[in-house]
Amino acid sequence: MATAAPRAASIWKAGLKGRCPACGQGRLFAGFLTLAPGCEHCGLDYGHFDSGDGPAVFIMLIVGFIVAGLALVVETMFAPPYWVHLALWLPLTIALAVGLLRPFKGVLIALQHRHDAGEGRRRDGG
Template sequence: MSEDRAFYPPVDPVQAGLKGRCPRCGEGRLFKGFLAVGDSCSNCGLDYGFADAGDGPAAFVILIIGFIVVGLALWMEVTYGPPLWLQFVLWTPLTLVLSLTALRLIKGVLLTLQYANKAREGRLDGPQ
């Protein structure tokens, strides 16, 4: 990521990420599809080449949504004891909807935080 010399008012990275907006100007779109990151900001021209969240969003989604859904399923099993088919019908759609929604939100937040903190790929220093 090259040094950013343009002046833009500070943008809250969490808020910009949740809205799917550019981490520099807070106006342009971050995503060109549901989860695909765009090439650059349509407003300020920031190149999104630096943006690589890797598997981070998926790991957070698995931990957060898994905790919620498994906890609710266990509570329902202990409290009401519904048949297995009902558990499947209830929790499968809920898991899919929550996971897809959370994946986009968390990916946006991680990418904007990556820009705000000037995070870069790790490098090993050679012998000096």
Template sequence: MADDPLTGSADGSGPALPLVRLSLGGRCPRCGSPTLFAGMTRFAARCSHCGLDFSSFNVGDGPAAFLTLILGTVIVAAAITLELTVHPPLWVHAVVWLPVTLAAVIGSLRIAKAALIAVEYRQAAHEGRIAPRGP
């Protein structure tokens, strides 16, 4: 049986890849191959190495909303600090903060989405269903 990168080998005795390593590398939660993403932040349909179907996972918009608030706060604070200490022209702010914001959003979104998929896989999470009640 194949090793599971989150829990170790199939019998539980082997080493496990840490969640951080899986999410930073955009790795498949089952086999550990770097096949999770087909684009910058778009998931591949399935792992080309082990065949795990990534479309069955649902990370939703949680990472995007959470990261928008955090990164927005950090970047606005840094821009205000730069303005109050150096007083650069407006074009300098555009040249500095637009690429920094874009890189930070894309990089952190990839990491957050990969981490959520790995946790969903580890916990065998699936969409909630209400069981029918008996008579």
């Protein structure tokens, strides 16, 4: 009886948990945002992955939408002084941005691996 090939890890599960995009077992990160050299479980080399500024763009849009919407609701319902807005929204903005950065980077790297994304090249050789 032939053994089945190992099933690829879910992009979302692997990315959000910070696991290897190939096997879903090994750690993707060595530090907070620093990629590990490779997967200790399946041996995938992480050296060619680069998420660039992609996660930051998505996070700015999401966090901006959430914070601006909540600030608008609080302003129209309670009309607090500006220092209250600063005390509420500055820590929330920082916490959301920092908290979402690692999972988004993991998902973008998993997408890059799944779709075998690489550097763009021209087909005509010019």
